[in-house]
Amino acid sequence: MTVSTTTRKRPARARKPEGQWKIDGTAPLNHVEEVKQEEDVLAVKQRIIDIYSKQGFDSIPADDIAPRFKWLGIYTQRRQDLGTELTGQIPDSEMQDKYFMMRVRFDGGLVTPEKLRAVGEVSRDYARSTADFTDRQNIQLHWLRIEDFPAIFEKLESVGLNSELGCGDVPRIILGSPVAGVAAEEIIDATPAIEEIQRRYLPDPELHNLPRKFKSAISGHSRQDVTHEIQDVSFIGSVHPEHGPGFECYVGGGLSTNPMLAQSLGAWIPLDEVPEVWAAVAKAYRDYGYRRLRNRARLKFLVAEWGVEKFREVLEDEYLERKLIDGPRQPINPGYRDHIGIHPQKDGRFYLGVKPTVGHTTGEQLIAIAEVAEQFGVSRIRTTAEKELLFLDIERENLAPLAAALDETGLYSKPSEWRxxxxxxxxxxxxxxxxxxxxxxxxxxxxxxxxxxxxxxxxxxxxxxxxxxxxxxxxxxxxxxxxxxxxxxxxxxxxxxxxxxxxxxxxxxxxxxxxxxxxxxxxxxxxxxxxxxxxxxxxxxxxxxxxxxxxxxxxxxxx
Known part of the structure; x- marks a missing residue:
């Protein structure tokens, strides 16, 4: 009897859907995706005002607390009686307290004394005087009660501030050079691009349901002061030998448990095209990003699997419908990227960078800082990706007195290297x-x-x-x-x-x-x-x- 030695090949295993809309369709593959498709997630704000603030924390459904509240820049905070040994061991619903954290959004780090005072008053009156500058140029508050949110929203909106899209599966705050349009060593001012993205794209509901968070940064400063290597999409100043100052674009950066550095598209992008390219990257991520597993849903995983060459090709063919201009690689800045100390401006005046230790302040301190700024005629303040505060447009004779006055508020104008x-x-x-x-x-x-x-x-x-x-x-x-x-x-x-x-x-x-x-x-x-x-x-x-x-x-x- 002859025994066949032919081995039958197993049929190829069918590809498991990753939740990529353009490949697998838009049917949700997990509960968070279901919640995001039920309604415009920002609609929850009106329920906070009309219902939850009146009926209290226990009236809030679980799907509104998370994920919908995140789209308003609001999270529940941790219960104070839970030790380290319980982290990851009990459900999130048992970890959360009946108090909230809120991120107040400052795209590009643009602040005025009026806005700083308003946040300080919210902190003092509703947040037990907590206030922390973050490395995304926000200010973060804690201990907020649901009953107080209508008053908090009203106070922030009265000075042109809000917390919308501060968290959630959306474009987060856009980091920008804190000295855009001011610094003497700037390659190009990116302010018009950030403003156009804010005006044209951030309100668009089509970008309010991304696979996960989407972090952006745009800076034309030679110091590369927006941590562009760890953003989903970023633009840094670059000079093309024929076209002059513009931007080099990076995609696919991020840290966490699977850290990856962003990769250059190899393209030079003029200032007026930055918003369109930013939106194309966001839309490609929306359509091709992995939605099935939350821990693989960041853009970096798509860029890593496709390769940056294919990602650029998809951008050009499906979203921009044109080719990008090839551009030079911008040399990496090896030195300090922060703005501590005194620096010259283009107009002959100066800006001063000071440090709150690890970004930590209080509501009263924010109010005092605003008062010092007004005392010295400073109308432009900036937050930074290094948790600094910058004061712009200072005359030479006011530098030392302003620094001394800010030191009196608890800031550090000459911090040690450790601080x-x-x-x-x-x-x-x-x-x-x-x-x-x-x-x-x-x-x-x-x-x-x-x-x-x-x-x-x-x-x-x-x-x-x-x-x-x-x-x-x-x-x-x-x-x-x-x-x-x-x-x-x-x-x-x-x-x-x-x-x-x-x-x-x-x-x-x-x-x-x-x-x-x-x-x-x-x-x-x-x-x-x-x-x-x-x-x-x-x-x-x-x-x-x-x-x-x-x-x-x-x-x-x-x-």
Missing amino acids: RNIMSCTGLEFCKLAHTTTKSRAVELVDELEERIGDIDVPVRIALNGCPNSCARTQVADIGFKGQTVTDADGNRVEGFQVHLGGSMNLGANFGRKVKGHKVLADEVGDYVTRVVEKFRDQRLDGETFQEWVQRADEEDLK
């Missing part, structure tokens, strides 16, 4: 995803390092993040702390961190070196930073940066 270069997320105090306390710990850490180490002559950027999502850019910091629940020597489950060392977004871009098996207890962060920085000081070569030292250091010296 200048530290970043923190919200952390365990308010965030339902966090494992560790970060904001207050970062403030304490700065004071400790200034006392124990003193100042340092090279930047050492520190980031404290309460969870793996990297809101504080853990993976691209010199010393990044990623919050985890860890076991101490006595077997207790306590707050701790995994450490990333030597990360960078610009020169030598990488996501940091992790020391195998090494964790730092939250209470030992100051000791750890002091130990590692002293090793760096002892071993560094002439002109060596902290990042360069980390790459060659022995593992034992990094523990």
Whole structure:
């Protein structure tokens, strides 16, 4: 009997739908997608005013609390009685408190004393005086009650502010150079592009149901001051040899648990075409982004799978219906990207950059800052992607008195390198995803390092993040702390961190070196930073940066 050795090929397994609208259709593949299709998500605002503010927190349906409230820039915050050991162990509905966080939106970081005062008054009157500048140029408030939202909306709207599209699966705030149109070293002023996107595209309901969040940045400053490498879409100033100043476009950046650096489209884009290209990227993401699994729904996963060449081809053929102009790669700026200190403007005046420690302020402090600005005739204030405050249009003779007056409010016009270069997320105090306390710990850490180490002559950027999502850019910091629940020597489950060392977004871009098996207890962060920085000081070569030292250091010296 002859036995056949022919092996039958199994039929190819059918492709599982990813929820890509142009390929799989628009039928929702999970509950969040169902909710987003039921109505215009911004319609929930009127229900807050008419119903929930009158009937209280318990009257709010679950699908309005999440996801719909997010489209208004509103989240529930974490219950105060829940420790780190419960993060990820109980449902979100059990983690949430009956209080809310709100992000007040400042596209391009544009602020006036009037607007700053209004946010300060909302903070003072309704938010227990909490107020934090974020790395997306927003101001974030906490402890808000549903009963107070009509008054909060009215107060913000009276000065032209709102929180709409501050969260959710929408275009988030558009980062912009805080000194657009002002700085002497600017390549091109991107303000008209941001204004056109705000006017033409942000109100469009067609862009209010994206697969997930969509982060943007546009800057024509030579310092590349908008973290363009980690945005879904970004534009930085670029000079074409024939066409002159314009922009280079990057797509597909993002951090979190699957960090990816944005890739250049290889195109040069004139100022008046930036809004159209921005919208084309957003629409391509809307139509082809993965919607089935939320953890794969960011644009970076589509760009990684397609490749940037195919992504550009789809943009040109299906959305722009024309070819983009090939352009040069803009050299990466290796130096500081913040704007701390005194800088010249194009018109002969100056701007001054000051630092609130980790962006933390109070309502009363915001009001005091607004009063100082008005006292010195400053009508233009800016927030930044590094959590600074800038004061524009200052005459030379007013620089020192203004800096002194701002120092009196609790800001720092001459911060140490530690205070200048530290970043923190919200952390365990308010965030339902966090494992560790970060904001207050970062403030304490700065004071400790200034006392124990003193100042340092090279930047050492520190980031404290309460969870793996990297809101504080853990993976691209010199010393990044990623919050985890860890076991101490006595077997207790306590707050701790995994450490990333030597990360960078610009020169030598990488996501940091992790020391195998090494964790730092939250209470030992100051000791750890002091130990590692002293090793760096002892071993560094002439002109060596902290990042360069980390790459060659022995593992034992990094523990």
